[in-house]
Amino acid sequence: MNNDLNKIKAEMSELQKELQSGLQSMLSEVGSKLSKAEREAIEQEVNEINELIDRLKTGLVWIALFGRTSVGKSAIANSLLGEDIAKVGIEHDFTTTVEPYQKEPWMIVDVPGFMGKKVNEKIALEEAQKAHGHIFVVESEPYEDEIELFDFVSDKMPDAPRIVFVNKKDVLFQGKTKSDREIVTAMIKQKMKKYVKSEDDIVFGSARLYDEENDVYVRQRLLELEDKLYEDAGTLGQIMNVFDPANRASQLNTDIKNKILEIRRKVARKVIHGYAYAAIASSLVPFDSLTVAPGMYASLTYAIVKIMGGPQPPSFNKMKMAGDTLKVCGQILAADFVAVSALETIANLFGPIGILADVAFLSYFKYRRTLIFGEATLIYIENGFNFGESASASIKKAKEEAGKHYNKFGSKRENK
């Protein structure tokens, strides 16, 4: 296991270097042509990809706990970690610091509630984006300001895997009749169900219980919550398997395998989008020469191959593969690929004036071209390094997928 993990870490580091140098050399090459905002946009993409890979490299499941301070997030962290790592105390809602707690396979991040503070809103969003999944913690029916926090996070990241944990079940149910318990349970579910895919993802429990005899709190294992975290597709637990498939994949069911594939694709698409962004700004290389020396596309191909994992054919060569893919794309999607080359030729002929006149239109095609290329590469890899019998169908599918997964694909205006 450790060996595998080290191998994965090494591969990911290599990938990071490749991405960094690929995108950086492009920036230095064309940097003078870019506006400050464009430069920053590209740098931000690179940083986000880097951070994503950094997180995957840890091999840990990143979980962000959201909720007000007093709901017992630290106690929950301790229960999940099985150790009193997080300091549990009675605190006020004034804290603005994020507390990460790490113990394999968990990385649990205690995110402060924002209580009307813009600073905390920004922190909450950053942590939400970094995490593989979120746990929204409440101890009763949620109050207005808790709802505000949960709405904010779920609006920004509607697709993140999410569990609602209702902590201090013992306090909530203390002394209540069965029917009152049912009412309380129903009310909480009613208010919290909009944050999760199904009501089953709302879990009740107590991270610690009062031991009357000794007059102390006793840390509890949150088995139901742990089960949820590890459960099949739709929850977070499998993520730890993403870069460690050899060890565990054989025991996993199809759902989980698909889930892992989905996560790999997600990362790959993030990288493709980063390259597409950079492609907008890249220097004007005619399409024909791209197929001969597909520098940037080769680095993208390499990145996608690494991210998708799995065995590579012995003949794998990133330059050749990128060149071939580009050629096939060009043959089949002339409108997207060759048109850009014609425009590029015109732009080159007319020099700066041509560039000025067509740069927006050209950028749009370059952006699209990179996205389609990336998607085509994904299909090629998933087919076992092959476009199969109908390359044409595969490339058309790549174009469709590009339209589906990148929301700016169809709009010319935003790509400037």
Place this chain on the structure above:
Amino acid sequence: MIPPWLIVPIIYGVYKLLTKYDEASNTPTPPVLPVVGNRICLIGKTGTGKSSTANALLGHEAFAVGAKNGSTAKAIEVVYKNNFTIVDTPGLLDTINHENTIIYELARSKIILYVTSGQLFQTELDFLYKIRNYHLQSNQKIILYVNQQDTRERTMPTQQREIEKNSIKNQVISWLPEDKIVFGSASPVKNGALLPPSISELNNLISKMI
């Protein structure tokens, strides 16, 4: 001079400026300036047991209580003793915002009984701080009542309970004297059976004030 049609907008502008200034200095302006009367107004966030507390003070069930948060939808006034009435208000921080009703009711009450079940949220502290100056000027009195101590006793170690009590006191230490903070259980339950309320501390404090 000033054209007549400009008068209304100008007045509105001046009014806006003034209210803005008021907000900045944390002095709330109640919607109507009501006369402060012999009322005990219960406020606090939703689900802390305001209605149960009112019932416990009265000694009979005058206000409807429920397991759900927000069972009280509007302010209700019931006769108490010594010419005083008790006003129960909808909860703060509810999904439905009742703030205007609450501000109106507390502005016309001589005694404000703020009910909580634990530490005050930042939003509650802000709200209390907002109404504090107004009360000082109008000779109103504020009591902070910490309810649901029975639940605390059954689910929290003594040490933690003490820490919590102190931390609640510390939250309001700068403006509320310690003798105006009382603890109790308005509707203690055990195994689903209702026990008699233990709010003698609160009863004594109110008796001294009315």
